[in-house]
Amino acid sequence: MNLKSQNLGDRxxxxxxxxxxxxxxxxARILIAGLMLTSMVDMFSLLVIFLLQNFSASPELAVxxxxxxxxxxxxxxxxxxxxxLAISRAGIFLDQKFIGSAExxxxxxxxxxxxxxxxxxxxxxxxxxxxxxxxxxxQADQSVSSAVVSRFMGMxxxxxxxxxxxxxxxxxxxxx
Amino acid sequence: MAVSVGGSxxxxxxxxxxxxxxxxxxxxLLSMCICFLLMTAxxxxxxxxxxxxxxxxxxxxPKGQAHEVELSMQNSTALDWVIKKNGRLVExxxxxxASIEELSQxxxxxxxxxxxxxxxxxxxxxxxxxxxxxxxxxxxxxxVMDALRxxxxxxxxxxxxxxxxxxxxxxxxxxxx
Numbered sequence: 001m002n003l004k005s006q007n008l009g010d011r012x013x014x015x016x017x018x019x020x021x022x023x024x025x026x027x028a029r030i031l032i033a034g035l036m037l038t039s040m041v042d043m044f045s046l047l048v049i050f051l052l053q054n055f056s057a058s059p060e061l062a063v064x065x066x067x068x069x070x071x072x073x074x075x076x077x078x079x080x081x082x083x084x085l086a087i088s089r090a091g092i093f094l095d096q097k098f099i100g101s102a103e104x105x106x107x108x109x110x111x112x113x114x115x116x117x118x119x120x121x122x123x124x125x126x127x128x129x130x131x132x133x134x135x136x137x138x139q140a141d142q143s144v145s146s147a148v149v150s151r152f153m154g155m156x157x158x159x160x161x162x163x164x165x166x167x168x169x170x171x172x173x174x175x176x
Numbered sequence: 177m178a179v180s181v182g183g184s185x186x187x188x189x190x191x192x193x194x195x196x197x198x199x200x201x202x203x204x205l206l207s208m209c210i211c212f213l214l215m216t217a218x219x220x221x222x223x224x225x226x227x228x229x230x231x232x233x234x235x236x237x238p239k240g241q242a243h244e245v246e247l248s249m250q251n252s253t254a255l256d257w258v259i260k261k262n263g264r265l266v267e268x269x270x271x272x273x274a275s276i277e278e279l280s281q282x283x284x285x286x287x288x289x290x291x292x293x294x295x296x297x298x299x300x301x302x303x304x305x306x307x308x309x310x311x312x313x314x315x316x317x318x319x320v321m322d323a324l325r326x327x328x329x330x331x332x333x334x335x336x337x338x339x340x341x342x343x344x345x346x347x348x349x350x351x352x353x
Contacts, residue, residue: 037199044206051213064222071315075325076223089349102346106339137224142315145345146249146308147337149317154336157229165224168318 064139064167065093071142073168080135082165083119087140087152095119102148109155116159136161225321227332242302245287245329249320251311252276255283259290259301276316280323287327303331310337310345 064070065086086093091101092112099105099112116136124132136156140149153164243266246258253274259267269286273279287301304324308317321332337345 037203041199041202041206044203044210048206048209048213051210051217054217055213064220070222071318073223073225073318073322075322076225079222079224102349103343106342106346140314141349142313142318144314144349145310145342146312146314146317146334147310147341148345148349149314150308150334150337151339151342151345153227153229153334162229164227164229166227166318166321168223168225170221170223 063096065096066090068139068141069143070139070167070169072171074171076168076170079137079165079167082135082137083116083161084137084139084167085152085156087138087144087149089141092152106148106151112155113159116156116161120160132160133163134160135163135165137165137167139167225318225325225332226330227321227334229333242300245301245304245324246307247304247320247324248307249312249317250309252313252316253279255279255320257283257286276319280319283320284323284326287324287329291327301327301329303333304329305333305335307335308337310341310348 063084065084065088067088067090068086083095084093086096087102090098092099092105094112094115097115099115105112120132134157138149138153156162156164243259243261246260248256248258250256253276254270254272256268256270258265267290271279271282271286273282291301306317306320317334324332
């Protein structure tokens with residue numbers, strides 16, 4: 001191409017540079033806006049596979065009482081549906097209902113016994129042809145003295161709750 | 177899923193063979209799956225250790241030829257264990273360790289060694305009774321129970337502590353708050 005000086009305007013070259021810079025910027029902006037969909041779909045697929053592997057179809061049977069850190073066990077089994085007796089700093093709870101403080105109940109266990117008896121009667125009324133299984137789940141903080149736990153465990157068989165499930169966390173933190 | 181084949185505009189042109197997936201609906205589906213699974217996930221798996229507590233009026237189960245273990249925990253680093261058969265003493269040991277982890281490991285090993293040494297004799301240990309003091313925490317009791325269960329002793333009972341010991345335990349627990 002033969003460029004003659006009269007064909008070029010006063011500021012034509014600088015305008016050309018500005019236009020080229022603008023076009024470059026525009027192209028760069030388009031590149032940033034584009035999402036890498038393939039890698040995103042890969043990541044989503046991996047997440048779905050991981051979550052499906054950890055998915056548990058069985059419902060959560062026990063709500064861990066507030067302020068209770070359960071001990072860890074490597075030999076735990078599946079928790080069955082049963083009334084929950086929780087021993088925490090705040091007191092003793094049966095099925096999330098406050099029964100009394102630990103000290104009070106160690107001296108006078110009548111409120112706990114009465115409530116356990118009621119639970120047994122309700123079960124027997126709803127299952128008239130079946131033998132009472134006597135299952136109860138016990139949740140206690142791992143730092144509580146074992147003497148306190150054993151004392152309460154000793155009270156339970158008097159109301160026919162002789163099969164006690166000590167609630168623990170599986171050693172893997174996952175499937176117990 | 178919709179698959180579009182690009183470059184179909186020109187009638188006489190050769191069609192491009194590059195298939196293109198409709199990723200938008202695919203991403204929608206995956207997002208919904210992730211949301212559902214995250215909401216329904218159980219992060220803390222609560223299990224249980226079964227303990228059979230018998231009432232005073234209940235008849236004891238027939239023991240047969242199996243051995244019974246009686247464990248007495250003084251604190252988190254020392255315990256005595258006695259093995260009995262039909263009420264007669266078979267073996268007695270005292271275990272001491274620097275920590276509860278070491279103690280439970282030693283207990284599991286000692287139980288395993290007993291069963292191996294009496295392999296000719298039906299040396300199955302059927303049941304265990306644990307006596308604890310107020311100095312032993314519940315977490316440490318679970319560790320000892322774990323050691324027993326690793327040796328196939330699943331019929332475990334806990335001897336109820338006396339009232340004073342339990343009250344001392346409650347006060348110590350409250351004091352630690």
